[in-house]
Amino acid sequence: MGPETALAVRALGGEPIEVPLGRTSLNPIEAFETVRRLRQTFSDIRPDLVIAYTIKPVLLAARALGPRGGPRFIPMITGLGYALIGGGPLKRRLVRRLAMSMYRRALRRADLVIFQNPDDRRDFERWRLIRRETPTGLVNGSGVDTQHFAEAPVPEGPSFLMISRFLRDKGIREYGHAARRLKAEHPQLSLKLAGWLDTSPDAIRPDELALIEAGGVENLGMLTDVREAITDCSVYVLPSYREGTPRSVLEAMAMGRAIVTTDAPGCRETVQEGVNGYLVPPGDAEALYRAMKRFVAEPHLSQKMGAASRRLAERRFDVRAVNSGLLELLGLTRLGAT
Numbered sequence: 001m002g003p004e005t006a007l008a009v010r011a012l013g014g015e016p017i018e019v020p021l022g023r024t025s026l027n028p029i030e031a032f033e034t035v036r037r038l039r040q041t042f043s044d045i046r047p048d049l050v051i052a053y054t055i056k057p058v059l060l061a062a063r064a065l066g067p068r069g070g071p072r073f074i075p076m077i078t079g080l081g082y083a084l085i086g087g088g089p090l091k092r093r094l095v096r097r098l099a100m101s102m103y104r105r106a107l108r109r110a111d112l113v114i115f116q117n118p119d120d121r122r123d124f125e126r127w128r129l130i131r132r133e134t135p136t137g138l139v140n141g142s143g144v145d146t147q148h149f150a151e152a153p154v155p156e157g158p159s160f161l162m163i164s165r166f167l168r169d170k171g172i173r174e175y176g177h178a179a180r181r182l183k184a185e186h187p188q189l190s191l192k193l194a195g196w197l198d199t200s201p202d203a204i205r206p207d208e209l210a211l212i213e214a215g216g217v218e219n220l221g222m223l224t225d226v227r228e229a230i231t232d233c234s235v236y237v238l239p240s241y242r243e244g245t246p247r248s249v250l251e252a253m254a255m256g257r258a259i260v261t262t263d264a265p266g267c268r269e270t271v272q273e274g275v276n277g278y279l280v281p282p283g284d285a286e287a288l289y290r291a292m293k294r295f296v297a298e299p300h301l302s303q304k305m306g307a308a309s310r311r312l313a314e315r316r317f318d319v320r321a322v323n324s325g326l327l328e329l330l331g332l333t334r335l336g337a338t
Contacts, residue, residue, distance in 0.1 A: 035064045038060060042065065050074070062109045080120060107131075112330075116140070118138060149227065149255050160292060162175050165200070175288065176217060230257060239260075241262065
């Protein structure tokens with residue numbers, strides 16, 4: 001936890017407690033230490049409710065809590081992630097099988113499971129990762145602060161931006177392919193990428209990133225504030241294979257940007273086809289190229305669709321409405337009203 005995050009938590013009236021958690025490590029010794037620290041923390045503060053989100057905190061918090069009878073445990077599933085997106089090499093299939101087994105065990109402890117899109121809920125039910133008697137809830141992602149991410153004027157000419165970790169499952173290869181073709185056809189076109197090379201096994205290689213940059217994509221690196229980058233683009237692109245609900249897309253929508261993303265779980269919830277953007281099949285670089293090219297051929301679409309994105313962000317994804325729905329699911333509406 002960085003000092004800025006700790007200050008923000010304290011400003012909200014909370015007290016941050018650091019617990020070691022290797023985000024991508026599968027080291028059992030590290031996992032054991034995290035569980036030990038969590039157990040000690042739970043013993044010290046005696047919480048009434050434990051909320052965990054993303055796979056490792058869910059699995060390890062459930063282990064630390066132990067059998068039912070203690071605090072209510074409510075995990076939030078914010079997407080399937082690398083471990084549960086199927087296919088690929090034998091190692092990945094084994095990781096998927098292990099993750100499903102661990103999820104199934106952890107979610108036995110859940111009093112309620114919250115999902116960010118209906119596809120994830122259906123898949124968890126289909127895979128029998130949650131018991132039939134366990135209640136579930138659905139929220140519109142993590143929401144977006146439509147005041148902080150205020151609507152910004154759309155630039156005159158077409159320009160594109162993608163923000164993500166540099167992972168294969170985020171569709172960075174497809175973006176690089178489409179961008180390279182568009183840049184060859186329109187040398188003055190602005191195509192940008194922001195993010196970083198991840199330690200995940202799904203990360204692209206440095207030479208792949210170099211090839212994308214050589215194709216004419218400007219790499220902005222990791223950004224602490226993405227608003228300036230979004231302001232400078234007319235179309236936001238995220239060709240991800242699957243998400244909970246992509247935060248970067250919601251931020252671009254709130255700032256009034258047209259969206260090109262995939263017809264995949266989590267992503268498809270952010271686009272009304274032909275209204276605020278276009279959906280393309282996951283992994284289809286050719287379809288992505290064609291969708292992006294439409295904005296080059298018809299630049300007026302960016303203004304029209306960007307305005308529609310802003311309206312959709314305000315109506316469906318505003319963080320205040322999302323938080324209100326979340327508090328209601330948690331049974332904390334009286335607390336939220338104070």
